[in-house]
Amino acid sequence: MSAAPAVERIAPCSGRAVELDTGDELVVIDPMGQQVSDLTAFSRDDTNEYLSSGRSIDYASKLWLTRGDLLYSNRSRAMFTILEDTCGRHDFTLTPCSKEMFERLYGEVEGRPGCEGNLAAALAPWGIGRDRIPIAFNIFMNVTVDGETGKVAVLPPLSGPGDFIRLRAEMPLVVAMTACSAGQSNNFSYKPIDFRVERAPSG
């Protein structure tokens, strides 16, 4: 019997990347509550294939994905299945926070790298730069939409301490994720994010 896989911690305002094989499960955990993790993924066989919000929303016919839903690539192939979800509310419409976003929306003179910069830094070993960071699957991010006006609002996450989402990889992937840097997304708490990779039994 192998030891339980270790929980790893993503420090506040930073990012990490991991490789997954088909069948591996990634558990993303909000250890303290009210924190967001922007997640994106690329096919390891060809990094021109990436996680696509627009495809996933189209195929699910809903903005908010949860247990049982699939996350698709730009090539319409399943990248992940959501196996468990104790929070139930995530965003898939907004780009990761970025240097320019902090300057524009938060009035920072010299914006911080944000999730976009942290995802790109984590993905640099795979040759993936900032221009190629798409709309992420923003785990635990609570974005509301007014169905009459289309107005969107970023509210504090609904996640409490220990809430998690479990994703099964449906192809060989490189996955990057963050502990979010945007105050509005995490109720100005800038906490860490935990994750655990559970490897599929080999052959």
Place this chain on the structure above:
Amino acid sequence: MSAAPAVERIAPCSGRAVELDTGDELVVIDPMGQQVSDLTAFSRDDTNEYLSSGRSIDYASKLWLTRGDLLYSNRSRAMFTILEDTCGRHDFTLTPCSKEMFERLYGEVEGRPGCEGNLAAALAPWGIGRDRIPIAFNIFMNVTVDGETGKVAVLPPLSGPGDFIRLRAEMPLVVAMTACSAGQSNNFSYKPIDFRVERAPSG
């Protein structure tokens, strides 16, 4: 005095690309009503800079953009200003219809190229392939969102014959647009789309 610029027609289920310089205005017209045009754009100075739905929605804090709103690139620079809009309802959340989407959602055995394929074909002279077609600005596409459940629905466009949107280019662009191939988006009418380019007065 120069002659009025000609109106050009995009045949049903096809696409076109045009180059715009800063200040040029592109008028996209629904000649018969209830037709959709998926539009995307890339910076001519560096085609790694592209029209970003996620940035545009984030900066506008609303899903549905109209007169006075800006459309942003992935690098957070303004690509277009919407100068006029006689319809008022467009989508910016769904990927263009594609071969795989027709097979998956419409049950076609061999899916048609769709707006994705037609945009890629139109952009081929600029070296832009299908993997790089992002979520488009889906002009006249009427997608509703249930603010309680997040459920999205594609309804017939609200555009009538002659409705149009006028976009001013804010940087040198290559713009591609379609007459949409998806029955659900155009109420199963598969009509053409017209457009007109009004060049900025030269220096």
